[in-house]
Amino acid sequence: MQAYHSTFLSEPDTRVVGNFAVLPLRTKFRGPAYPTSEDYDIIDEVIDLFRANSFFRNFEIKGPADRALIYGILFISDCLSALSARNVNVDRNEAGRILNTLALEHFSIPGDPGFPLNSLYTAPRDRTEADLLRGYLSQFRQELAVRLILRVYAEGDKPSKYWLAFTRRRFMNKSLS
Template sequence: MPVSTKKRPISNTQAYHSTFLADESQDTRLVGNFAVLPLRTKYKGPAFPASSDYDIIDEVLDLFRANSFFKNFEIKGPADRTLIYGILFVSQCLNALNASTSQNEAVRVLTNLALDNFSIPGEIGFPLNSLYQPPRDKNEALFLRQYLAQFRQELANRLIARIYQDSNLPSKYWLAFTRRKFMNKSL
């Protein structure tokens, strides 16, 4: 029997969604349609402390590389919007580093990036305004900005711990994803 040289069609693979979708209940605070999820963090901010060892930051870091291959992402709930924001921020962080960036330099660069002026949903510079609802008022906007600052700081800190796990230079397996754009978007 002759061997077929035709390539198999790519299966319908789907991006990985947040496991916190199942946890969304009356207790999850929403600002617009962005889920404000608990964090395990040492940074000051409005986030509630996470009740388990696994939080949305761990999930962002675990799913970043797999989801980076997808240009489309079906949003199934507010926790997915938080996941999307985190993945886009990790991508922004990786683009700020290069192969010769030391760990101390990375801490400085990513801390500045996390605290740098950034747009929130509803503002003109926010790239995903078509997917996110703006906050209802100035108080909600201030709350979301503070939450995202805390979220970005913790995410940058844990990202550094992962990419500098084995040496004082960043992992090439993480930096290989600097050219990928999740959903063809960037923050």
């Protein structure tokens, strides 16, 4: 069985920094991503494919959009781990604070010594590209955290056990943290 790849691989005129796709986002957060009016963007795709792809140890990268998908899946894994790190279920508001903090905290980008996936990603060419990528990833992480809360807490003030069951799964045996 093969892993699910991004549907945005065939997007024309996609900006690429290093080898990471900077795709348009439907977001309210400020950043370098082009706003889109489409109903389905890369954030929706990451959330939709997270549970199916988290079972795979190997993932064949077919393009820059797949690298964005990988980063998003690994960030969701970190988010779910942060939510389940406490022994009690956190309510929706507390989960929002936890994930917002996680999204905004300092993180490594491809090319930094602390980035765990440097073998899969190419470093930005210069400081301008590095700043663009850091801004995009910050915007990506914030929007992903907000939409993940909506999905994990869709049934009310308690998290879905079907989402939290994936805290022990490691996509490609990797983690961003």
